[in-house]
Amino acid sequence: MGKNLTKRSEDYSKWYNELVVKADLAENSAVRGCMVIKPYGYAIWEKMQAELDKKFKETGHQNAYFPLFVPKSLFEAEEKNAEGFAKECAVVTHYRLKTNPDDPSKLIVDPDAKLEEELVVRPTSEAIIWNTYKGWIQSYRDLPILVNQWANVVRWEMRTRLFLRTAEFLWQEGHTAHETKQEAIAETAQMNDIYADFVENFMAIPVIKGRKTESERFAGAVDTYCIEALMQDGKALQAGTSHFLGQNFAKAFDVKFTSKEGKQDYVWATSWGVSTRLMGALIMTHSDDQGLVLPPNLAPIQVVIVPIYKGEEQLELISRVALEMKAALGQKGVSVKYDDRDTMRPGAKFAQYELQGVPLRIAIGPKDLEKGTVELARRDTLSKTFVAKDDVVDTVTDLLQEIQNNLHQKATEFRDTHITEVNNLDEFKEVLENKGGFISAHWDGTAETEQKIKELTKATIRCIPFDFVAENGSCVYTGNPSKTRVLFAKAY
Amino acid sequence: MGKNLTKRSEDYSKWYNELVVKADLAENSAVRGCMVIKPYGYAIWEKMQAELDKKFKETGHQNAYFPLFVPKSLFEAEEKNAEGFAKECAVVTHYRLKTNPDDPSKLIVDPDAKLEEELVVRPTSEAIIWNTYKGWIQSYRDLPILVNQWANVVRWEMRTRLFLRTAEFLWQEGHTAHETKQEAIAETAQMNDIYADFVENFMAIPVIKGRKTESERFAGAVDTYCIEALMQDGKALQAGTSHFLGQNFAKAFDVKFTSKEGKQDYVWATSWGVSTRLMGALIMTHSDDQGLVLPPNLAPIQVVIVPIYKGEEQLELISRVALEMKAALGQKGVSVKYDDRDTMRPGAKFAQYELQGVPLRIAIGPKDLEKGTVELARRDTLSKTFVAKDDVVDTVTDLLQEIQNNLHQKATEFRDTHITEVNNLDEFKEVLENKGGFISAHWDGTAETEQKIKELTKATIRCIPFDFVAENGSCVYTGNPSKTRVLFAKAY
Numbered sequence: 007m008g009k010n011l012t013k014r015s016e017d018y019s020k021w022y023n024e025l026v027v028k029a030d031l032a033e034n035s036a037v038r039g040c041m042v043i044k045p046y047g048y049a050i051w052e053k054m055q056a057e058l059d060k061k062f063k064e065t066g067h068q069n070a071y072f073p074l075f076v077p078k079s080l081f082e083a084e085e086k087n088a089e090g091f092a093k094e095c096a097v098v099t100h101y102r103l104k105t106n107p108d109d110p111s112k113l114i115v116d117p118d119a120k121l122e123e124e125l126v127v128r129p130t131s132e133a134i135i136w137n138t139y140k141g142w143i144q145s146y147r148d149l150p151i152l153v154n155q156w157a158n159v160v161r162w163e164m165r166t167r168l169f170l171r172t173a174e175f176l177w178q179e180g181h182t183a184h185e186t187k188q189e190a191i192a193e194t195a196q197m198n199d200i201y202a203d204f205v206e207n208f209m210a211i212p213v214i215k216g217r218k219t220e221s222e223r224f225a226g227a228v229d230t231y232c233i234e235a236l237m238q239d240g241k242a243l244q245a246g247t248s249h250f251l252g253q254n255f256a257k258a259f260d261v262k263f264t265s266k267e268g269k270q271d272y273v274w275a276t277s278w279g280v281s282t283r284l285m286g287a288l289i290m291t292h293s294d295d296q297g298l299v300l301p302p303n304l305a306p307i308q309v310v311i312v313p314i315y316k317g318e319e320q321l322e323l324i325s326r327v328a329l330e331m332k333a334a335l336g337q338k339g340v341s342v343k344y345d346d347r348d349t350m351r352p353g354a355k356f357a358q359y360e361l362q363g364v365p366l367r368i369a370i371g372p373k374d375l376e377k378g379t380v381e382l383a384r385r386d387t388l389s390k391t392f393v394a395k396d397d398v399v400d401t402v403t404d405l406l407q408e409i410q411n412n413l414h415q416k417a418t419e420f421r422d423t424h425i426t427e428v429n430n431l432d433e434f435k436e437v438l439e440n441k442g443g444f445i446s447a448h449w450d451g452t453a454e455t456e457q458k459i460k461e462l463t464k465a466t467i468r469c470i471p472f473d474f475v476a477e478n479g480s481c482v483y484t485g486n487p488s489k490t491r492v493l494f495a496k497a498y
Numbered sequence: 499m500g501k502n503l504t505k506r507s508e509d510y511s512k513w514y515n516e517l518v519v520k521a522d523l524a525e526n527s528a529v530r531g532c533m534v535i536k537p538y539g540y541a542i543w544e545k546m547q548a549e550l551d552k553k554f555k556e557t558g559h560q561n562a563y564f565p566l567f568v569p570k571s572l573f574e575a576e577e578k579n580a581e582g583f584a585k586e587c588a589v590v591t592h593y594r595l596k597t598n599p600d601d602p603s604k605l606i607v608d609p610d611a612k613l614e615e616e617l618v619v620r621p622t623s624e625a626i627i628w629n630t631y632k633g634w635i636q637s638y639r640d641l642p643i644l645v646n647q648w649a650n651v652v653r654w655e656m657r658t659r660l661f662l663r664t665a666e667f668l669w670q671e672g673h674t675a676h677e678t679k680q681e682a683i684a685e686t687a688q689m690n691d692i693y694a695d696f697v698e699n700f701m702a703i704p705v706i707k708g709r710k711t712e713s714e715r716f717a718g719a720v721d722t723y724c725i726e727a728l729m730q731d732g733k734a735l736q737a738g739t740s741h742f743l744g745q746n747f748a749k750a751f752d753v754k755f756t757s758k759e760g761k762q763d764y765v766w767a768t769s770w771g772v773s774t775r776l777m778g779a780l781i782m783t784h785s786d787d788q789g790l791v792l793p794p795n796l797a798p799i800q801v802v803i804v805p806i807y808k809g810e811e812q813l814e815l816i817s818r819v820a821l822e823m824k825a826a827l828g829q830k831g832v833s834v835k836y837d838d839r840d841t842m843r844p845g846a847k848f849a850q851y852e853l854q855g856v857p858l859r860i861a862i863g864p865k866d867l868e869k870g871t872v873e874l875a876r877r878d879t880l881s882k883t884f885v886a887k888d889d890v891v892d893t894v895t896d897l898l899q900e901i902q903n904n905l906h907q908k909a910t911e912f913r914d915t916h917i918t919e920v921n922n923l924d925e926f927k928e929v930l931e932n933k934g935g936f937i938s939a940h941w942d943g944t945a946e947t948e949q950k951i952k953e954l955t956k957a958t959i960r961c962i963p964f965d966f967v968a969e970n971g972s973c974v975y976t977g978n979p980s981k982t983r984v985l986f987a988k989a990y
Binding site: 036075077085124 | 570586639
């Protein structure tokens with residue numbers, strides 16, 4: 007199986023598509039642009055969800071659920087948001103099918119069941135949620151509202167790719183309401199930090215925190231914070247966004263509150279989200295030509311034990327050792343699969359688990375039984391060692407941590423060597439073409455220049471990093487003065 | 499707040515609707531028939547999800563995710579299923595809005611963005627899933643497939659009620675594929691048993707397990723197993739169903755496998771689901787005129803501590819005790835909220851937590867500090883006692899178990915006294931009118947009789963209980979011979 011994977015150096019995009027399907031993560035469905043997330047892929051997503059959900063709850067957020075549909079009149083209430091999403095939304099116009107009179111085995115849309123008002127399948131939920139918050143908020147006592155929703159959303163994208171850009175995807179969207187501007191900005195920053203912490207430390211993906219330029223901002227936001235990651239092919243991927251919405255939605259939906267001092271004011275808002283797109287980031291940060299590489303924190307199976315045997319008797323002896331080991335590792339919170347299927351040869355199993363990114367593989371054969379050892383193989387380095395049976399639990403728990411760290415370190419090194427400072431457009435183009443990655447360059451701060459550079463190079467401003475220091479320079483395109491560099495890249 | 503609740507004896511339906519809204523469980527949205535599940539209601543649903551998900555995984559099931567949309571051609575492939583759901587499905591016909599040329603502040607559906615094939619918003623996912631399974635199954639080695647999905651589904655119901663019947667609802671749907679008929683039937687039974695165990699022991703709601711008659715079966719199923727609960731107003735509520743689908747979907751989607759013996763055969767299927775409807779069952783089983791009553795297993799807050807104080811100094815002393823108690827209870831896995839808000843009087847807090855069904859309330863005042871006691875109030879019995887401070891942890895953990903058991907016992911007594919054997923149609927009508935509940939009666943086994951009884955009485959056959967013994971009798975309607983009683987009731 008693994009052997010059939012296209013090499014990354016040959017065709018990165020093809021490698022990605024093949025890997026997603028062959029590693030049993032997801033596949034295309036009968037519905038244009040919509041994916042099926044297969045059990046193995048979904049198990050990884052569940053681990054992401056569990057960790058994020060814990061972090062949200064630790065910071066005082068609660069989950070809730072809002073309708074899938076947004077009536078057109080609500081959808082269009084916040085003008086910029088509506089404009090931003092109108093071109094790609096699925097619209098429900100009817101609520102019934104009926105038998106086709108010309109062919110009774112078929113169904114047609116019943117023209118008598120036309121909705122009075124069309125319903126937009128949510129591309130994001132600000133509109134329906136702020137329309138709801140209107141009923142929840144009267145006084146400062148009702149604030150803050152710190153709510154998150156795990157849900158599916160639909161954006162009718164024309165060109166789709168598994169996990170990266172699909173018509174339907176899964177995500178979480180936080181929607182909070184606050185008394186003051188400062189509080190809402192602090193929430194925006196907090197959630198962006200939570201995303202950064204999660205992606206860095208749980209997914210082992212280094213990210214750069216920053217803010218979006220006006221043209222890359224979320225439709226309807228005053229300010230968009232983001233975390234940007236770098237993929238192995240030198241393209242950037244936006245891994246999460248957190249928006250300060252100002253009073254835009256409160257005004258659009260007339261959500262006011264009475265302050266402690268008895269004054270009426272519009273509520274301040276944020277929204278923030280990450281999606282199944284993170285699966286794409288995960289794959290394109292760590293994986294190799296053999297297949298998926300998973301950080302142990304996200305691996306549904308952290309260790310697989312494969313018996314190498316001839317005949318029932320050997321299998322029985324090996325199984326005894328393997329199951330003891332599995333139990334002892336389970337005690338330490340390590341998830342172990344013992345694969346004693348007799349329908350597949352050990353070599354084929356090795357290839358399968360390599361392809362699926364299981365961090366550690368233990369093989370036990372008759373010679374190991376004699377010597378009291380096992381063979382331990384690391385997925386990240388593809389290296390093997392023999393370990394004394396009695397040391398397996400300690401070695402495995404240490405190694406899982408080491409692999410987690412190693413993946414983060416490797417990805418950070420790659421990312422750091424792919425941030426290049428350039429000082430003119432020729433350098434810009436040359437780096438972009440020959441090396442890729444983030445390009446740190448001066449920009450004059452105008453949307454026009456940003457657009458021109460995009461047209462010339464296909465690179466966009468990924469973010470204005472929070473940790474970039476002031477530096478006087480001149481814009482790589484116009485030569486106009488600039489006070490700080492920003493990060494450009496081609497992006498997913 | 500609680501005082502404004504309509505009494506159950508006055509208007510049960512009104513009581514229910516008020517309770518759902520006032521206890522902050524859910525509310526109607528701007529979308530006809532779609533609800534907003536509020537954080538407190540959603541927290542209860544999350545507890546249900548977590549427990550069910552654990553049970554599914556313990557029995558070898560994995561989660562996955564399939565598209566929200568079903569292309570019309572797939573939807574209509576299994577004839578009975580299509581017929582069963584065609585009359586109530588939301589249909590996406592377009593994928594874009596555009597500015598209304600007559601009023602640029604408004605959007606209209608873009609007629610140029612009509613889909614080639616309409617998409618049905620899934621009312622249930624058999625069609626899209628079996629179309630997917632076709633690609634997953636070639637050999638017996640690929641079986642069984644044991645997959646579950648947590649998702650939203652849409653059924654365009656004309657009359658809706660919060661949790662009980664909403665156009666969009668949340669549920670889980672299991673979809674399994676098996677080599678043999680026996681294996682699929684065993685799975686159908688296993689999942690019905692898991693539902694029964696969960697609803698009885700976690701939700702404290704007694705249920706009757708049985709099978710549906712042909713006319714009450716799931717559209718496309720060969721056999722439907724179910725669990726039926728009884729609400730306080732004497733109406734039944736179907737709390738979960740598990741379907742043996744035979745080879746119907748395998749045939750409709752041409753899903754064959756090669757057996758160990760090298761023969762080709764269609765795959766055997768099951769599907770099973772429970773939904774946010776269970777929230778309705780929970781409310782209508784345990785709650786009272788004061789508001790919600792929650793079994794401790796499902797209570798987001800199991801214990802609330804309310805300080806009774808005058809001035810900052812008293813509050814500080816009480817808070818010290820309360821926070822110690824909270825920590826000690828937390829150690830035992832009890833979820834405690836300490837409500838020291840100064841914006842609400844203790845009496846109002848008491849009423850709020852009563853309304854929201856918090857199982858235990860601890861009040862601590864200055865006299866308690868002197869005596870080393872606290873006041874402990876049970877929500878289920880509305881009784882109060884004083885408990886020595888040092889006994890609180892033990893008393894609370896015991897009481898939570900006792901409340902869980904008490905609720906189950908009370909509900910079981912009510913249910914058991916509301917199963918009435920009748921032997922003719924007059925008795926049937928009289929019991930239905932004056933007492934309600936389940937009516938155990940002989941029926942001749944025909945759909946015609948079932949329909950006639952329904953027309954006459956509005957009662958339907960809830961199930962043919964698995965544990966009913968054979969008994970010769972004659973049908974209450976036709977007088978024709980019958981070999982076993984079945985359970986009739988009016989139902990939600």
